[in-house]
Amino acid sequence: MNSIYHDLDFGITCIDTQHMRDNFVAAYLIEDNGRAAFVDTGCHLSVPMLLATLVAKNIQVENVDYILLTHIHLDHAGGAGELIKHLPNAKVYVHEYGANHIIDPSKLRAGVIKVYGELFFKQFLGDLIPIPKDKIVIAKDNDEIILGKRVLKFINTPGHARHHICIWDEKSQGIFSGDTLGVSYREFDTDQGELIFPPTTPIQFDPDAWKNTLKKLMQYQPKYAYLTHFNRIEFTQKSANMLIEHIDGFVTIAEQFQNEKNRHKKIKESLLNYLLEIASKHGVSLDEAQQVKLFKGDLEICAQGLGVWLDDSYLRKGL
Ligand SMILES: [Zn+2]
Incomplete structure (x- = not known):
């Protein structure tokens, strides 16, 4: 500890x-x-x-x-x-x-x-x-x-x-x-x-x-x-830009799977790939298993939140 x-x-x-x-x-x-x-x-x-x-x-x-x-x-x-x-x-x-x-x-x-x-x-x-x-x-x-x-x-x-x-x-x-x-x-x-x-x-x-x-x-x-x-x-400002870029990135992933079966699972998998990719571009040297372990909790919660947002925007748009 x-x-x-x-x-x-x-x-x-x-x-x-x-x-x-x-x-x-x-x-x-x-x-x-x-x-x-x-x-x-x-x-x-x-x-x-x-x-x-x-x-x-x-x-x-x-x-x-x-x-x-x-x-x-x-x-x-x-x-x-x-x-x-x-x-x-x-x-x-x-x-x-x-x-x-x-x-x-x-x-x-x-x-x-x-x-x-x-x-x-x-x-x-x-x-x-x-x-x-x-x-x-x-x-x-x-x-x-x-x-x-x-x-x-x-x-x-x-x-x-x-x-x-x-x-x-x-x-x-x-x-x-x-x-x-x-x-x-x-x-x-x-x-x-x-x-x-x-x-x-x-x-x-x-x-x-x-x-x-x-x-x-x-x-x-x-x-x-x-x-x-x-x-x-x-x-x-660079930090803020990075956060905005990834808010948009997460939203794009969610929208991509909006009407799919197993939406939650697919969003989660896609978020993991997204995070591993940005970590790689960022020069992170941890091995993939360690990264997956560190991202694990966030993936579940982020995918759930994106799912709720998709359902809410669906209602908001009256589609
Ligand atoms: Zn919170």
Whole structure:
């Protein structure tokens, strides 16, 4: 096991929540002038890692002011209900469309079990605990909060999910991006830089909204993206272009199999070939079996999300 956390600069710490494997799901701790905030929490089973990081860094639980949730997918927010029990002064910030689902997580739980199955839920996500309503604050577009002496700003960022927000950190010129600035595993880094692709997770993937969101975020001229999957990367226009290219690439694959039998299986196979091809062009030297292992979880979820999107667009177009 890697160490649970490592310090970046600007008072930011990346915590490996140990969900599924090392270096897969990050949560972040931001410290400023004696106050602290978590950005995302990992799942329910990740909470001991977050609390251990506070202890290791000598931060009192009373000094944590915020849990900021980029969105309510359980690898990002599933631990918030458990974590808030340990943080007497913290408030949970979330997009208005996500709030009801964390106050009463029964629908969220059912939806997740439908996608992942009961066994996966228990084994890898653990549980899902409601968050008391009085602990929740709606994060509105362009609202700013103060942590110590730094300003954090919420930005509505639909595309991966309608209820997704990003958090702009003026101090580091970075964006806490949840899933909006893509997935990029450090195992695929080469001298060409980072390989970034879109998690087209069910059930609200919206490619047009996502591309508009990227335009909006690039106006901030960020230096960094703090990705949940995984860790901080430098984020440039080239990174944004790569993500847009692969959003389009994934959509093209989905549309190609729209009316086929075994659509899900075919999309999944085609996505794998697509990812292996872009990894090869990117100069990735891992052998294919290792790459398949690293892409495996994303393939299933991305193919499901594309399937939902196909069905939704079919309805939208009234065909
Ligand atoms: Zn997500």
